[in-house]
Amino acid sequence: MSDQIQRFMFDQTNVRGEIVTLATAYHEVLTRHAYPPAVNELLGELLAAVALLTDTIKLDGTLSIEVRGQGVLSLLMAESNPGGELRAIARIAEDSHLPSERTSFRELVGEGQIVITLDPREGNRYQGIVALDHETLSGCLEAYFGQSEQLPTRLWLAANGERAGGLLLQRLPDASQNQDTDAWERSVALAETIKTEELLGLEQREVLYRLYHEETVRVFEPKALRFGCTCSRERMANALVTLGADELRDILREQGAIDTQCHFCHTKYHYTAADIEALLENPDAPSPVIH
Incomplete structure (x- = not known):
């Protein structure tokens, strides 16, 4: 299955994780638009991120991430729901020209903010806002979790125009099962060794085995993802x-x-x-x- 998200956890610890891979859904987004390669890669990262966050927060409703910038890329937006449907869009500022060479996240979006909107089927809508104070999309989203969820969270995102992927680790507040006090630091240090080609090119269980073959990892059933638009x-x-x-x-x-x-x-x-x-x-x- 090329488009799926998989939850996992480390036994005897309060550390959990998710890994996501996207191919067909990512392709469906890109074929509907004619974005430059640098924008395609950022959209892939954002699609992976919105899938990870939706599953992490356990929202019964729609979750959207909007990157609102003041650079040549004025908007990046991705949306996900519990049914596994994803969609995304980008907007280039008027009279702006994207550089032909590979360009970083901050160079494209400039100053601005990320707005994360949780729209549950029942209950009140919630928005969290975090400034674009980091050099990468993953860094900005980690800051959101630290600010809004107050849970240590790390993200690794990658995309190459054909495939997108992401890895999330999170330390839960309940330490009652944590008999391994070094688990968080160790799991993050091992994840830091992951290569883009591994995250995008290997099966998810193979990625987890390469990273954590010396750990006791419990892997859950994967959830299928697909492109889907909620317009009507x-x-x-x-x-x-x-x-x-x-x-x-x-x-x-x-x-x-x-x-x-x-x-x-x-x-x-x-x-x-x-x-x-x-x-x-x-x-x-x-x-x-x-x-």
Whole structure:
């Protein structure tokens, strides 16, 4: 299975981990856009990260990570849900030109912040914000966990335009099972030896064996991941309503109808003047389905 996430833990310790590999889902994201190689690699890292965080936080809902920068790359966004569906997008600032050579994360995004949004199916929406104070995406996300979750967490992310992967280690607060006081430092030190080609090119169990063959590692059943977009005609209609009646009617006078497109999957939606008037009269009603 090329697209999956696997949980594991070290027996007799309070250290747990996850490893993720993406190929098809990553390819599905990239084929819908024409981003430069440097952006493709960052999107791969972000896809791996959002999958790891969703499984780590155990959220019954949608988790999104937005990197909002002031550099040539103004936005990176990835989203995941418990069903294993992933999607991602990037936005290049207007009148900006990406360097042709390999460019670092901080050089592309500049100053800014990462916004992590947890949107549960039940309960209140939560947002955590952390500044882009580190040189890598993984470093910024580690800072988020230290600030918001207050759990020591380490991340290793990699992508090459064809495959993406990530490894996460976390020290849990419950030390009652921790009979190995050096487990955290040792597991992190071993993970630091991982090579990009190993994270992207080897089966997950092979990676774990190479890193931790002298440890007692319990590996759980993997979870399948795939590309999936949550856009719908109803959601697009709700977004149109937020523009206001005056602006929508101005567009109709100019164009006769309104066509919109999902930025993630490029699905197109068409709304006639009658559709728009029906939305304005009753915005809570289901949007008419065009057959």
